[in-house]
Amino acid sequence: MVMARVGQIKSPDVEVTGEDMSNAAKALKSVKVDVIDAQTHQLRNMNDILSDLSEKWDGLTENEKAYVSFAAAGRMCA
Numbered sequence: 001m002v003m004a005r006v007g008q009i010k011s012p013d014v015e016v017t018g019e020d021m022s023n024a025a026k027a028l029k030s031v032k033v034d035v036i037d038a039q040t041h042q043l044r045n046m047n048d049i050l051s052d053l054s055e056k057w058d059g060l061t062e063n064e065k066a067y068v069s070f071a072a073a074g075r076m077c078a
Contacts, residue, residue, distance in 0.1 A: 027071035031056055031064055 025035040033052045037044050057065070 024072040027068045028053065031060055031068055 028035050028049065031053070033049060033056065035044060035049055036042070053068070060068070
């Protein structure tokens with residue numbers, strides 16, 4: 001489910017804009033986790049995305065955790 005939500009891109013264009021990104025991708029971006037590779041403009045590997053999120057998780061506020069969890073998984077994660 002997380003992969004499906006994060007990977008929803010609304011345009012096949014090489015340059016993915018904020019309008020093209022899913023709510024899950026926007027939520028990850030809000031906590032400075034890149035979903036799109038800056039060089040290739042393609043989706044990053046999901047393991048890399050989740051690894052980056054894991055490194056930041058303990059430093060996020062409860063509101064940030066709730067926002068990212070719900071946007072990415074459809075439910076809150078503790």
